[in-house]
Amino acid sequence: MTRDKNKIPITILICDDDEDDRMLTQQALEDAHVANSVRFVEDGEQLLDYLYQRGEYAGETGKAPRPGLILLDLNMPKMDGREALKVIKGDETLRNIPIVVLTTSGLDQDIVRSYQLGVNSFITKPVTFSGLVEAMNVLGRYWLEIVELPPTAA
Numbered sequence: 001m002t003r004d005k006n007k008i009p010i011t012i013l014i015c016d017d018d019e020d021d022r023m024l025t026q027q028a029l030e031d032a033h034v035a036n037s038v039r040f041v042e043d044g045e046q047l048l049d050y051l052y053q054r055g056e057y058a059g060e061t062g063k064a065p066r067p068g069l070i071l072l073d074l075n076m077p078k079m080d081g082r083e084a085l086k087v088i089k090g091d092e093t094l095r096n097i098p099i100v101v102l103t104t105s106g107l108d109q110d111i112v113r114s115y116q117l118g119v120n121s122f123i124t125k126p127v128t129f130s131g132l133v134e135a136m137n138v139l140g141r142y143w144l145e146i147v148e149l150p151p152t153a154a
Contacts, residue, residue, distance in 0.1 A: 009036045010068025010149065015047045015084070016040070016102070017076040021125070024132060025071070025102070032137035036144065039067070044079030047072075048087060051094055067097060069143050072119075074103040074110055082113060089118030096150045098143065 012029070016022050022040050029038060041047045049055040050064045057064035070088075074081035081101065088094045098120045103110070106124040114122050123139070126132045143149070 010144070011037045011039055011065045012069050012071065013039050013041065013047070013050065013067035014071045014102075015042070015044070015076070015081065016071075016073040017042050018073070021073070024129060025136070028129065028132040028136040029140070031133045032140050034136060034140035034144065036068075037065070039064070043076040044081060044084030044087075046078075047084050048079070051088065051097075068149055070097055070099045071102045072099050074101060074105055074114070082110075082117065085114065085117045085119060098147075098149060100139065100143070 012034070014022060014025055016025065026038055026040075029036075039050070041050050046055075047070075050057045051066075053059075053064050072081045072085065081103070085099060085101075088097065088099065095118065099118075100121040100123060101110075101114045101119050102123050102125055104125050111122050123135060126135050
């Protein structure tokens with residue numbers, strides 16, 4: 001799904017430590033006909049390396065295109081989603097990238113804290129694959145067709 005035929009489709013960056021969840025989310029995006037480029041990182045540290053184009057993402061042009069949307073899990077090893085969210089939203093060069101928390105947690109404190117840190121939306125992962133496809137369909141329509149996103153070069 002692209003918002004406008006004259007615009008380059010945005011890259012969706014998914015940060016989730018669970019390999020099965022990454023695979024299911026990618027399949028759900030495909031089933032929801034979201035044709036955008038999807039990239040994956042496994043924890044908050046890797047997410048920041050990707051965004052700052054350092055470590056394994058340094059150097060090679062195109063290896064880590066600036067995402068137009070980040071789907072972020074909260075509970076991950078090394079650096080969790082809350083910590084990464086705090087860094088991203090505290091950085092003037094990154095804060096305009098929309099971030100949607102996509103997590104198994106539905107705890108009120110996680111929802112409140114995520115919004116306090118600047119998340120744009122909070123979605124509790126559906127328990128069924130068909131529910132995940134529907135969530136990705138709605139997410140794709142909303143974030144990629146309806147809202148105006150900042151230019152990815154900004």
